Amino acid sequence: MIGAVWTHLVKDLRIEWRSKEAINSMLFFALLVVVLFSLAFDPRGAFSREIAGGVLSVATMFASVSALNQAWAREIRHQVLDAQRMAPTAGSDLFLAKVLANFLFVTIVQIALAPVFLVMYNLQVQGKAWQLALVLPLATWALVANGTFFAALSIRSRNRELLLPLILFPIFMPALLAMVVATKDILTGESDPTLWIKLLAGYDIIFTTVSLLLFDVVFHAE
Amino acid sequence: MKKLGIGLYAVVTVALMIWGFYQAIYVAPDDALQGYIFRIIYYHVPSFAAAFTFFSVSFLGSIAFLSFRRSRPEWAQIADAWALAGAEVGVVFCSVGLTTGPLWGRRAWGIWWTWDARLTTTLVLWLIYVSYLLMRRFAAGPQVQTLAAVLGIFGALDVPIVYMANRWWRTQHPAPVFGGAEGSGMKDPAMLAAFGWNMLAWFAWGIFVLILRFNVERKHQQYAEEEAQEALAANI
């Protein structure tokens, strides 16, 4: 199983490395969002710490949706998806590989955004900065795992680009809330984000498991 | 005979509604702490109880659809009709809860809304099932039912979170009244009676509407099936 996941993952990374289409559009989109919010709210000092979590979350979400929309489009071209279905590997292997690849892309975007945040928002972390290294990956995983799953769900819909955010965002909201509040707590140092971190971890486990179980149903539903 | 049964059920439901209203407004006393505004509970809580129940119906329908869609297609269609009916009627009742709640909150707490665990998760629940209904309307193609069933299962995962929210976390929303901590619960028998009658009335109403919605959907399925058959026959 690991072998199959690895093969799919390397394939996706290689394609992306050659074209860089997903990463470029994501980076640009996320940057735009960050700059726009900075313009709109003029964050300084304590206020910037209050809103930075929210801005980062929104930037991540919009950037991810643009990448997710074409996550499966690649597979539909040239009937690649049909070939995948006929391969002897489980559909969930393909799914896990796609989630890992997308997770990597979004994380790269977040790391690229970090200096922009530090500069434009004059961010100084008042709480324990290392906790951010827990919160951000957990929240990103939640977004990417659900997003990849629902992107596959809406592949054949006429209004694919409309449908994906429509069904993804409500389900993602608990994780979004946890991410925003945890980031705010860490940046302002005002309260303990442990509860929200646990919630994110639990959310990730539940929804990743359900996605893995149900992916084959969606995969073969043509 | 069937028409008589339906008519009788409708009359009983209306009677329950009227009796419940009378109990809620004229018989039950004011709450010791909150006063008159507490009476919203007789519509607010039963609405959510019904919503959760019907969302569960939708959940079971989604699972049944996925289980039967290859082995027994006819059963799968019935299951899908329940899934849709449960989701739609659940959204209606959830909407009632989400509008009566802020009206209550505005008077009891001074605020229309807050992002505490109970309110947030409930709003999320409503959004999830609305997106489910929108997906069923906008997605095209022969696999809408399968995909909707998958989405329905995801959405149902939120229901227990909503229910447990004011047990697991300290919230703006009041802690559980029934089955809550020591000292909680309705003590006044007149209040309990009003609550019970309204629960009964709203469940009777909800079940009536649910079955109606189910039957409308079944009719629609049969119509769509016949149209498809005719289109096929015309092409042969």
Add this chain to the structure above:
Amino acid sequence: MDQAQILDHQFVAAAYTITWVIQLGYLAWLGWKWRTEKRNAERRSPGRR
């Protein structure tokens, strides 16, 4: 009755009214859908129920 009590009464009335508007509105919409489906069924195979 003081101002607070009057407002309480109004809000309870509003809550009950909104509930009924939503529920009856949905029932009306359902009734309309029922008639549409019946008419479709009749058009499909006239005479058959």
